[in-house]
Amino acid sequence: MSARPVDSGWLILSCVCALAALSLMMWQVFNPTVWPVIVAMSLGQVLGTASFAAFGYVVFADFRAQRRADRKSRSIRPQ
């Protein structure tokens, strides 16, 4: 488990998307008229889902990199 600069870009994007989605959702809550509700339920949902998917991708990529590193260190280790 280590910091991977290549993943942090996805995570930053994910956080920004999630914050945007949350803002749209709150806009709908405080101004329940046609456009806020429609935008929150379409664009808001897409942004929120995309942010969670990006997070899932980062975690999965990190897990795979970790496994690869473990396998590599095991194969290098003298028998």
Add this chain to the structure above:
Amino acid sequence: MFECVSAALSAIILVGYLVVRPPLVRATKLWLLLGLGVFPIGAAFAGNVQGFEATKERVFCGSCHVMALHRADSDDRASGSLASRHARNAMFGSENCYVCHADYGMFGTILTKAGGMRHVWLYLTEYRQTSLEEAKTTIHLREPSKMNGNCMQCHSTEDTLWLKVPDHRASVDDTRAGRLGCASEGCHGLAHPFFQAPGAPQKTEKP
């Protein structure tokens, strides 16, 4: 309230991450799982429920400018229109547009929401630039014959009191079949009387 708390907690975690940028260790992942998964999903779920409820409100229906007269009439407690009289009934209240225009079939809620999206599409493509005066003559019910079915959700047409009225008794078959509108000029009057083209036959309200 729940959606606000969930969204606030999520925002705190996300802003915290963006400011501090901690390494991607297990604790960070768990915090981010809360900030990007658990709390936003909670906020989205509660927000969607609230959003769906909001779409039933008269304020929501009236937020498109072509519905301004409908809304104003329903809000007017002195109005004698069918729409306004129903709005004053606690069973309809602030949701009177939805209660009268909703589809009551098995998949009624879904069909009503889909119909609502159709309204949005029509608004964007046809009615956005329409003036109120123009809207009075162009906006109409898509399936006026179905409206009686909605009236009959409450007024079953089987009650003895209802059948005691000679006009009801004489027209019961036509009323049930939707051939004679409850809200027609010869019967209870148009639900939104101001929304008819002069001389136009049975052209009222929503697209």
